[in-house]
Amino acid sequence: ASRAAPMRTRTTCGYCGVGCSLEVLTRNGEITAVLPDHDGPVNRGHACVKGRFAHGFVASPDRLTRPLLRRDGRLEPVSWAEALEHVARGMRTAVAEGGPDAVAAISSARATNEENYLIQKFMRVVIGTNNVDNCSRLCHAPSAAGLTASFGLAGGTDLFEDAERADCLLVVGANPAEAHPVVGARLLQRVLRGAGLIVIDPRAVGLARYADTHLRPRPGTNVALFHGLAHVLLAEGLTDQEFLREHAIGLPELTELLAAYPPERAAAITGVTADGLVAAARLYGRAERPAIFYGLGVTEHLHGTDGVRALANLAILRGAVGPGIGYGVNPLRGQNNVQGASDMGALPDALPGYQKLGDPAARARAAAVWGVPVPARPGLRIPEMFAAARSGVLRALWVIGEDVCATDPDADRVAEALDSCPLVVCNELFLSETAGRADVVFPVASWLEKDGTFVNFDRRFQRVRPALDPPGEARPDFAVVHALAAELGVDLGCRTPADALAECGRIAPVFAGLTHERLDREGAVPWPCTDAGAPGEGRLYRERFATPDGLAHLASPPYLPPGEEPDHSYPLVLVTGRRWAHYNSGSMTRRTDDLRLDTVDLLDLHPADATRLGLRDGDPVVVESRHGRAELVARLTEETSPGQAFCAFHFPSSGVNTLTSSHSDTVTACPEYKVTAVRVSPA
């Protein structure tokens, strides 16, 4: 007998920000295969191990299928009606006792654009507060702030296709071979076809072995390194004077600052060689079409926004952004929809489309659509929410699809915040570390079970379509937000995800030309897209920059040291990041049999340090910082520089984020995950 043909559903990968198009094959409600889409605009028939194989979690027996409510200290299954009524009552009490700002929500980079739009609308319309943020706070908030200050808008400057025309790639603080594998492969392809490659990263990341120059700065010294490179560009005449005259401002101030960063001094601060630094500057400066790609190694620092701006300086000096050559400055976004969560206004200081709350016209536009005034006072950022909970000011916190107890820094303090807050609500797939501390847990749909759109790292909107029904009573976040609003007596309108995106476009002109119908027809469209009849803008700045004066702004921040330095007690510098087969807290990849390749978090150590510590490969180790303690397994590798250590945070039981500090970017409060002083000893 012949078996029925599988159902085929085209959707967008829910792991990293590359945004690969996938075809999901299902039969009888089960996934039989996930294939890369040959017409995918970014992946063109490719996908990495996560996109292809990390789908077993959807059928995990650990999936939450009923709402949970804490009674007598234990989470027990209850009906949706009871869970919603409990949360609505708790939120009403919080507002009655502390005003609207006593309630906050952490929205989700895992959720669709439409869900993020609805969540921020819920907080502003139903509760009356701007206390809404998303995990870009923990990764690329410095990119949004830095790129906006330098160029005018918060997105990467160019489409990825431009990189394929670049003749020099500068890859900084990123490990695309593991964290963005499809992009990593395409960058490598470009290099193998002749483009120059400069890698700046403390670790010997995968691309580094193909680099013309690999600079390995001490973690926390990026600003000095970028200034050293800029010094060489200026000193050797590798700048575009015409571009600078017509399109940039701030050159005299920067020239004065850069006098203090000759290669020898920059080398002394950063630990790279002066010769290497000069070689890198010449390669970038002499290229005709240089492109910059960077990751969290630039942003997750005490001076992350300064790092983004100092990096942007290089492209401006070279005339390699915007109306110049236009190969740009492009952040590699981590989570699948971290760009979209911010685009949709799940931010405490901005409405959809990055319209500042301080702009009365933007508030009036939103108020006209929503039918209520929009509060003007900026809300709390994620670290401030935790501080407010610890101090008793915040009385209700809704955490949507983020395991903050596993992934946020100084995790013991995060747990303390949740334990101090009278009402903690989670939307989750599994009983995560965070959900385990909640008062109410709503079971929700995964990315394979929902309808909407994501925005990938180069600003492309793409459709997300359900290949499966969610298990049991689990619902999409979109439905949960609607249901809670209704319980609080408010109809949020926009009944479908398509309606929500259309409504967002009425508030944010940069999305006005985007609809589900159009995306179904065209596949992918980048923003800005102000008109349904016009294509989206791949290159953000064709004629002028989007700053008020239309100019690119060179920045002159001095180098300042990181929040903490190694010393006699904590002699190693720990850097955290991802490994290729797992994803963030690992809640999905750990529950996928095909990916049980690592089963613990490993601590990469240089063999010289391991010898000194009496450690061999595979030994269990204790890692201690000034903030906490974790238990890991040693992996000896020369990928890590002497004096440094590296680990991921895919296994919450190892407690990696109890080690990381609460130092954060002075502009955006993005945590300094990339510099923690630690000591290591045998377990």
Ligand code: SF4
């Ligand atoms: Fe998914 Fe990223 Fe892998 Fe593409 S590269 S399949 S988007 S995890």
